[in-house]
Amino acid sequence: MNKLNFLQPDKNNLNTYLYTGVILVAFSIFIVFLNSFFNKDIVSFLPGPISFFLPLILGFIGLHLIRIDYSGLRFLDSINKNINTNNFNAFLSLIIVFVVIKSLPPLLSWFIIDANIAGDSKDVCTGSGACWTYIKIWFNRFMYGMYPNPEQWRINLSFIALAFLGTIGFFATEKFKKYLTLYYVVVYPLIAFFFIFFFISGGPIFFDFSYGIIAAVISIIIGFFIPSKFKMYYFIIVPITLYILLKYVFFYEELIELGKLEALEWVETGAWGGLSLTFIVSFFCLIFCFPIGLFLSLGRRSDFPIIKYISIGMIEFWRGVPLITVLFMSSVMFPMFLPEDMFIDKLVRVIIAISLFEAAYVAEVIRGGLQALPRGQYDAAKSLGMGYWKMHILVILPQALKLVIPGIANTFLALVKDTPLIFVVGLLEIVGMLNLAKTNPEWLGFAMEGYVFASVLFFIICYAMSKYSYNLEQKYKTER
């Protein structure tokens, strides 16, 4: 048996050190655990300060004993490498473990043990924990705002369809890969626009637009059988003809009026709200602000003074004003400049305002990426005979955008979390609905549950976005 030196544990007496150390650490954690979960202090016979610090001291000694380099035990080595490299790190690790154990019981009791979820009125919430009944009762409002209940399937259907159509590209076969950009840049936003603004809005305008969609779908299907020579003419003429036929010859509107076809009820955008509105605003702002930002960033680097100074002006203006004033202007000032009979929907105005606002940030992020590219890339592209647009689309932007994925993701996350500000124009997305519910006299005093609920939802959305952006980064990584 080798000599034991507790100040310098080594490999020779591995087991002795290991067992002693593990027992000490386990015991220290056990003390804190009992104290925290069962409110029992098993070392209370010791003087106050010592009993308070005892777990820390014991754990500290224990971690010191198991800090053996190259012990040969994989698990032990990884612990030592990650949380137990030196005394200070061991100390920090212990503190973190203790704080987690200490804070678990109150959190658990508030979230689960003392919480109520059964029943359907405020009276069931007698416990000291959260009142999830509140969330349950208000769930519909938090999701759909003031949108009428019987019509909510339209929102669900729209979102499911858009989610389906949005992910379909990831499963596209090699044959269709080359059309994906076109699909995501042009077709998908159009479909989304149709679903959101015509299907969810409903009313007569929905049918008017539907003719267009029906006409387009029918003509595309027939289009597969048309010789490619005539395709260009075909895709212009046939949809228009079909549209006119549907609208004026088959008289769908009369059918609707006769009650043979039921029209979708018109729901004005003011009634939209809740999480679905968060999604709608975020979605459109994201797809609008990116191209605008892209053009602004290119414009700012342009050689033409007019384009350059307009871009600089736009960027600096939108970056220089607070979003809340922009939204306020969009609802109060903007209509004053419009002709008397012209009306632009409040939601559309808000989306335009936020898009322009965020576009300025996106522009500067992208400009950062453009600056980071070496001049040689421009030289090489030019020397191969590429003009401005070819050079940017084929060479410069693919590299610059790849560089700025983290920055863009950052801006987009900020955008999603800025959406609650639309309350200033009277649109209530989820946080707005919470604030409304909070002031309901029947349900006073549950603000906490509401905010926790909204935080969790926002976290899920934002974390998913951030994960996705990280995946993109990895996907487009090529060694430089």
Next chain:
Amino acid sequence: MSDKIIQITEMNKWFGDFQVLKNINLEVEKNKKIVVCGPSGSGKSTLIRCINRLEEHQQGSIIVDGNELTEDTKDIEKIRAEVGMVFQQFNLFPHLSILDNCTLAPIWVKKMPKKDAEDLALQHLEKVQIADQANKYPGQLSGGQQQRCAIARALCMEPKIMLFDEPTSALDPEMIKEVLDAMVNLAKAGMTMIVVTHEMGFAKEVADEVIFMDEGMIVERAETKEFFANPKSDRTKLFLSQIL
């Protein structure tokens, strides 16, 4: 007249207040190989960058293959497509594979069908002996391989003139040879070449003429043998004594 593919007359260029090129007169005939040498800062690189208008000149005229280089953008792109260029820092496109680097310009600038462009690219990559690396990315290749790929990329546009801007200066000594070999093969195939380099061995082997530049001026221009055997100006003698 028709065999003069590049004609530079009375050309002056300034960077701000500093005059980099002074009164340059240069004529290059078809299929000639010309080496430009001189100390750093003498304007060699700027001179050949002016030939495909990566730099603009302020005075005088440059005529490449019958087209004068002016402000007119459309012409410039047509001329650039006919003038291949190889850079000191390779300047491959890091987001594209070697093959895509080579096919990008033929497909998008020359509107060549993809299949033909790939065949052409593989042919040129074969010539510089990196056809087996076609599907790798530039970052995975050594400097010498990257520079050979850059030569292949320029050749894929089937240029009439090739400009080389110190193609071996950023390479390890071991890799210089493989790049020079590729350039020698190209020279033997009859390409018109203007090469800025410090590789005097290469100059002796392939150049028809050598130009010596200093302080933005062409100090001496002579047949290769003449240039190395009995240089005329003192400045050239000094330069050669230091470099050889």
